[in-house]
Amino acid sequence: MAAATTTTITNNEPRSTDIKSSALELIGNTPLIALDRIWPGPGRILAKCEFLNPGGSIKDRSAYSMIKYAKQEGKLAEGAPIIEVTSGNQGCGIALVAALMNHPCTLTMSAGNSPQRAEMMRGFGANCELVPQVEGKPGNVTLRDVEKALERAEGIIAQTPNIFYVEQFSNPNNCRAHEETTGPEIYRQTGGRIDAFIATLGTAGSFVGISRYLKRQNPNIRCVIVEPEGAEVIAGKEVTKPLHLLQGSGYGKVPELFDYNVMDEAMSVTDEEALKYKNLLGVKEGLYVGFTSGANIASAVKLLESGKLGPDPWIVTLLNDSGLKYSELHK
Ligand SMILES: Cc1ncc(COP(=O)(O)O)c(C=O)c1O
Missing domain, CATH: 3.40.50.1100 (Rossmann fold)
Incomplete structure (x- = not known):
């Protein structure tokens, strides 16, 4: 076994460091x-x-951009809720960014997408609502399935004042x-x-x-x-x-x-x-x-x-x- 070496810091000279200040920088x-x-x-x-x-x-990039610019454009107030319809990846990105920027977050997703995605969103503290499939089967999500998740989101938006709807498909x-x-x-x-x-x-x-x-x-x-x-x-x-x-x-x-x-x-x-x-x-x-x-x-x-x-x-x-x-x- 190699002998342990000790580095003694003897003065307060500034040292260069390489430390990320939050997961946003990842x-x-x-x-x-x-x-x-x-x-x-x-x-x-x-x-x-x-x-x-x-x-x-890859959807972390769009999540960060859409939330960061919504704040800058005055569309997302401090602490206001965020909602999005997702096949999972966009939702994971949004949940992560929302957690770090202190926004409560709801994601609606077709239940046909993999459960790992819902687990990750929930792991970032988001509310992930799974919407039953109407056409596809687990692993095969169709446009009609996505439309159902969209309807669910629209129901929540109608009842939640101040909510920012990310709308990845048109943003x-x-x-x-x-x-x-x-x-x-x-x-x-x-x-x-x-x-x-x-x-x-x-x-x-x-x-x-x-x-x-x-x-x-x-x-x-x-x-x-x-x-x-x-x-x-x-x-x-x-x-x-x-x-x-x-x-x-x-x-x-x-x-x-x-x-x-x-x-x-x-x-x-x-x-x-x-x-x-x-x-x-x-x-x-x-x-x-x-x-x-x-x-x-x-x-x-x-x-x-x-x-x-x-x-x-x-x-x-x-x-x-x-x-x-x-x-x-x-x-
Ligand atoms: C696994 C996967 N591949 C590709 C894409 C496509 O990315 P984009 O929405 O930028 O077209 C997505 C979008 O959610 C995705 O989840």
Whole structure:
């Protein structure tokens, strides 16, 4: 055993420290990792580790942005209650930010989303109301299920004066989070070398915000969206399969925040492809993530295989949340 060493502080000279003042400072600045084991080249898949945010997903960024700017814009009074409809990840982010900014918080969520999400929201002190499914089944949440959670929230809003309704699907501060943080981080981390950016969409906040920033730096960066096969509404197709594994994305409706001006291409992904790459991320890369992350990597591989990006392209994508947010029932 090595001998213990003791450091004696003999004076009061200022020392540099590296201490975060709260969990809010843990949001963002996530690492970008090369998935060289899944895709050894030519070309590279670079993935932003959003599951490392303190609420376990990319949605911490939009939560912080929407609450911070609501306070600045005078829409959220000191100590006033907050409410949101969520598939879980946005709710975890909002519950975390609300706890740190001293706001009581209610989240309504379809019971078809995984129970881990409700547990996490409650762990941050929020009231999470689970709304029974009307169409899907556990792990497959449809637009009608989400609409039920929305109705429940509207009932609460009607009875609660001063309540701030976050409205992630139409709140411009959702996209702004990514235009101000995720996009610039990606550009800096790659030294500006990006041939394509590819992502699934829920509200479209992350895709639109990141793409807007990247295209301002370089309009030639190819921005590609991914939709579940059978629910490819942005690609202009009829919804034939509303049930899919990509919880938090692919709601079968063009999101209000979506902006066709920043999209170059739409791709689709099957449940089997998403699951295959979700599993490969764990086994080959040591990254235990959720289904939309698997969908993103499956699509990045297809894009590289297509050869349309030229020689040795770099594709950036997102690992949106942790695999711990899903239960066995939902696989
Ligand atoms: C797991 C997961 N992936 C992707 C997304 C899509 O993010 P956005 O709402 O920014 O489009 C979400 C949104 O909730 C999500 O929960």
